[in-house]
Amino acid sequence: MTDPGAMILVAVYLAAVMNGALVALALLFQERFGPARSRLTLAALLMLTSALLGLFVVLDTGAARYTDALGMVMDAGALLISGLLIDYVATSVGISRGRTWAYAPVTAYSAAALINGGRFGEPEEIGHIIVTQAGMTAAAIALWLLKSRAAPPALAARSENLHLPVMLAGVTSLHVAQLARLAAPESSLLYEMVPLIGAGGLLTIAGYAVCGSQTLRAMVRAGPAAEAAPQAQEVIQRLWDSRAFLDPDLSLPKAASLLGLKAYQLSRLLNGAGLPFRQVVNQLRVREAQRLLTSPAEARTSMDAIGGLSGFRSRSRFYAAFQQETGQSPVAWRERQARPITGKSVPSRKAGQQSG
Incomplete structure (x- = not known):
């Protein structure tokens, strides 16, 4: 890879992968960051997003070859991320039970893919995954809108609820870029836009974590x-x-x-x-x-x-x-x-x- 622009993009992607993974590890092992369920769900979401972005970089640079099994894992991982997002939103707005339905799409897809003997369609045929993800994000947004307005002040003041709107807006912008790429598959700009938005989201979360760290607050x-x-x-x-x-x-x-x-x-x-x-x-x-x-x-x-x-x-x-x-x-x-x-x-x- 000799194109300077491509090398810069890869560097940004790798930085996002490493930062997302580090924040996820901090959430896993630091109880002071919040309730266990919410904290571990967000950690899993960040770790899985980092892993998928890392796989994209590996495949895009030619460091590994695409296989049907790898495609099935990536599709299931994308649906699992959406399920984790719904779970995280539900936990943040005070829903303590009945969140398993958020994982129904990934469970159904995995079972169907195993029965089918592999993923559905060619590598570029991911429209059904993107549409399902967009629908799940819409469900997460609806859940947040319905529950956050009726939440007591103490719950509404939680840090999770303060950053949820930004988080949901970022995921929505990602889906918009995905759908635009489906509509114009020949556009190289849109091809890079999707992972770039994902990388930006991970770096933003990492920056938020660093700026809100107790170590820095203690220093100042x-x-x-x-x-x-x-x-x-x-x-x-x-x-x-x-x-x-x-x-x-x-x-x-x-x-x-x-x-x-x-x-x-x-x-x-x-x-x-x-x-x-x-x-x-x-x-x-x-x-x-x-x-x-x-x-x-x-x-x-x-x-x-x-x-x-x-x-x-x-x-x-x-x-x-x-x-x-x-x-x-x-x-x-x-x-x-x-x-x-x-x-x-x-x-x-x-x-x-x-x-x-």
């Missing part, structure tokens, strides 16, 4: 818990008011349950403000320790006891967290708070007598 966050996003700050205040942080065994699921949230929702909310759950808990415990250290009633209380009363399981954890948050040890912090805050020295008795 402005400050500590007091400067967190309003929603995160509200949750942190509720944790403080409930005194839940005093439990040495407090975990993310337990805290989320006390707040009426799912564990992934609490994690996403805090991480979105650049404040991991464990960091928030330590900040609240240090804040409580500071309150106790300045309380006259606790003036004779030992440091070990202060740490225990603040929710720390051990002296080492107490000192490490306190040092990290304040830059000094609890002992030094208490001594500093006990000093006069005016900056003036206390006159000695001798000095007072001389002045008298």
Whole structure:
């Protein structure tokens, strides 16, 4: 392949394949990205789309030869992607049961192809697959329109529902290009347009994932818990008011349950403000320790006891967290708070007598 334009297209396709696969792997192994069913469905959708685009590149560059079996796999894969899209939309709008019908087309096609002894028609005869996919996407859009309007505010605010319109619009544009290619099979522009739109969709999703990553948000966050996003700050205040942080065994699921949230929702909310759950808990415990250290009633209380009363399981954890948050040890912090805050020295008795 010596055509520079063709080489650029292949590079774009391969970049999209790799990015789509990486996002899919992140979804598979990172529970913080959302509910298991929704997360795994989207991961399967992205992985399968990446695989089909990769197969297209392999066949288009002549690195592999087209076979009837490979064509049948690609047709079934395309229908499975549409089924996964319906499943993902249904999960996102709160439908917990009855989603198996989304996979009826791919099941029927696979069974018919096996009975027939292979795929139907020549390699270029894929009109029946494209029309079926377009119909399934139309069903996904209808499902989203019907259910999202009646969804409660908490469900409508989910991140899945915020990006679904863009996702469905991208899939629709892909079908438009596919149908246009069927109408004008001799057009080389339309031939490349379909995989190019698919590659653009994968790269867009990858870009969305990177821009929304908690790592980047943590890198650019402005400050500590007091400067967190309003929603995160509200949750942190509720944790403080409930005194839940005093439990040495407090975990993310337990805290989320006390707040009426799912564990992934609490994690996403805090991480979105650049404040991991464990960091928030330590900040609240240090804040409580500071309150106790300045309380006259606790003036004779030992440091070990202060740490225990603040929710720390051990002296080492107490000192490490306190040092990290304040830059000094609890002992030094208490001594500093006990000093006069005016900056003036206390006159000695001798000095007072001389002045008298």
